[in-house]
Amino acid sequence: MKIVGLTGGIGSGKTTVAKMFAEQGVPIYIADERAREVMDRSDIVKRVSELFEESVVVEGKLDRKKIRTLVFADKERLERLNQIVHPEVKADFERFKQEHAEAGFVIKESAILFEQGLDKECDYTILVTAPEQIRIDRVKHRDNVSEYNIRQIINNQWNDMRKKPLSDYIIENIDRDLTKKQVIDIVNDINFKNSLI
Template identity: 50%
Template sequence: MKIVGLTGGIGSGKTTVAKMFSELGVPTYIADDEAKALINRSKVIKRKLINLFGDQAYLGNTYNKTFIAQAIFNDKSLLKAMNSIVHPKVASHFIKWKEKQQSDYVLKESAILFEHGGDKDCDFTILVTAPEAVRIQRVVDRDQRSKDQVQAIINNQLPDAVKIKKASFVIENTDMEATKNQVFKVHKKLVKASKVS
């Protein structure tokens, strides 16, 4: 069974594209959602995050997202330390999940696939792209953030030009019907490639 990594910068529509693959019957693992669930569920992660950030990391048994977000926004070394706690757990959780699936390939959606070398664990990778102006507007509409806030996030992510060179497939997500067609074509190629090897 092949592992296909799906990624894209903020506002590219990678979640929409992941859903399209899921509707074609492809088992889909959303790494960000699973990370959030594990942060709340895993006693090991909880203990390590409290050691790193202090007792304010959790309010009772619930992860204190606002407090952590402010802490890591001001200190990149804290973000790196947090990722070193959470990412290995998500990676091992994904392997267990994958073993239960029955399909030619599985999709692993991750916002930071290339940034953290997750692409090395994939047989193929798909990058979802859209023009920067479109991406900014989508996030402004969706999250009620300012354009400057969204631009700051984009500036912190690996540029599309770099990711395009690393990706096996690129899906341009500007028109819903056109995106569906691209997803279907990529899906057919992936099924074929999975059966060949």
């Protein structure tokens, strides 16, 4: 089974694109969503809450909006949060791989695939792109957060210029129909490469 990493900056449309792969029958692993589940566990709630002087727990759950404003303004704190969450997500992905051992390939979607060196564990990588202002407008609309907050997150991610040379495929996600066509081409290309092995 091949592992295909799918990444892109905030609001590029990674999750939207991953779901298009799922429509083509490809198993998808969405790291953000799995990280959310991991962070609901009481042992993780406790460890994460210890990173902050102020309370970040509401009714036994982590207050994600509050943590979001705290960590993206403080690289050291973000790194410590990453150190708690990422090993758990890694273990969770190992289980996912075992569940889908029969698949020709699976998609692993992560916002920070290259930043965390996870591309080294992938057979191919796909980068999803869109102009920055479009990405910001999408996220403002989706999450109801300020442009300032979104720009803080962008500052904690690599820019596309750095990611493009490392990517095997690049999907420009502006028009949904054109994006879907690119997804189908990539599925065919990877299946073809797999058939040669």
